[in-house]
Amino acid sequence: MLVKQAKMKPRDIAALIADELRKIDSVTDVEIAGPGFINIRLKASFVQEQILKVLELGTDYGRSDYGDGEKVNVEYVSVNPTGPLHVGHCRGAVFGDALATLLDHVGYDVSREYYINDAGGQIDVLARSAYVRYLEALGENIGEIEGGLYPGDYLIPVGEALVEKYGDKWKDQPESEWLNPIRSFATDAMMDLIREDLNTLDIQHDVFFSELTLHENGGIQKGLEQLEEKGLIYTGVLEAPKGKLPDDWEERPQTLFKATEFGDDVDRALKKSDGAWTYFAADVAYHSDKVARGFNILIDVWGADHGGYVKRVQSVVTALTDGKAALDVRLCQMVKLLRDGDPVKMSKRSGNFITLRDVVKEVGKDVVRFIMLTRKNDASLEFDFARVTEQSKDNPVFYVQYGHARVSSVFRKAAAAYTDMDMSEDALKKADLNLLNDESELQLIKTMVNWPRIVESAALAHEPHRISYYLYDLASEFHALWNKGNDRVDLRFIIDNNKEITLSRLAMIRAFSIIIASGLKILGVEPRNEM
């Protein structure tokens, strides 16, 4: 990197840097290798002392003030409130939540948001579906649920609740009378349902933002005014898309946003043919509102099927803030559900889709959360019910948890072996860390010391899956060290008749379990002391 700047050969630059490095106290040796790599050997004591740091900071080890309290808005889930969450929603939910925690961990001021799409035609469908269940609750025979309505059983209690609240008030009334109140009632009921679903995964949003309120209190006009002032709104005619034409395509003038000025492919419509605002118009207003609330770092988590929508919203954010705020959209790919390697078939027809709650109930919150974070967000992910509950190294959740549990086990054994030994946190901090000088011990400690760097880079890249991979690697080194104790008795953690070294090793594995716990905490998974 410096070669061009300094106009020197890489090896010469390396030599200069090496000279300086040699002066540092904890450095024992510096050598230059290959085309200009600098290998630095640190004193063992430098590595060993990091354990003390971990013990002192506990699960705060790895926290930083990197974000400097800057406000970050993470919007995730944001599912239409027309029914319970299904399994496909798990990934975005877990991803967004872990990312939010991760950013908080490095010092950002994070707000977790859910955008409620409670203004569109689908909500009218919900209202009509609920009305049918309302009639049913009043004793009418509704027969088969009409096609186009939501047939799910979850609306039955909503119908009953409507009767409880309104009696037969809406029974023979025209839709224009009951649509609004029932829509509002049903939406609230669905949001309650969704919140309960999210609670099973330990997900709680700070803000639930209703799209409807933007329509009702002039929020949309307000958002669009800002674009208007910048001269970014005009009336024009869009060219028909190339390739196959939509059946009902008509060329007509419409209100457009100049998205192309900000890198989008075409300008985007703000009004529908019936004069109503588009979904996009509301999204302009919503993102404008986020910016107005002081967020300059915006993150939206969407399903991959919304990929085509990314550029236009980014265009809006850039336009509204003159490029001062940035929107990162993280797209989550599909989750392929398997059972013993066979795909689980799901159809949209009633009763045949797996809900989020079903999955959590079957395999547990911790498993769902961890597995959802074992792939980067834009790669598809396989979720095999058989595999994720398996108790083997094939299952990363188990493997990491097992490492943590083994530490607890050692402490239980140690307490039995040395009934008179003080193994309190204070005592561990006083352990002689210089005794930890076996190569494999130092290796484990070095990996532990990487933790703060991992957290920071994962946060910076908005990639929580890096935490999962790190935890797996760390656990792996721990298991390896453990097994060395089988061959070499002197490497075991508990050594008979040697309190000093036992205490040192207890300190080391305590630090290990602290880091595991701290990583799991970011992912929203509980560490376990027994399996």
Add this chain to the structure above:
RNA sequence: GCGCCAGUAGCUCAGCUGGAUAGAGUACUUGACUACGAAUCAAGGGGUCAGGGGUUCGAAUCCCUUCUGGCGCACCA
């Protein structure tokens, strides 16, 4: 037709904002329990990083291009 994302071991995937001999798991082969939990560990084979150009001291990583797969493509949400 256009745009976005992907293509790395037989399979599922990592690879940290360009660095040293590309790594795990799985599967296959072979070893390790009078134990601090073998629910684990150790060793081995397995690669034209989709193909082709380019940028430079140096590319799985950046640029161009071709091929293949997924998603999307006025007004729906």
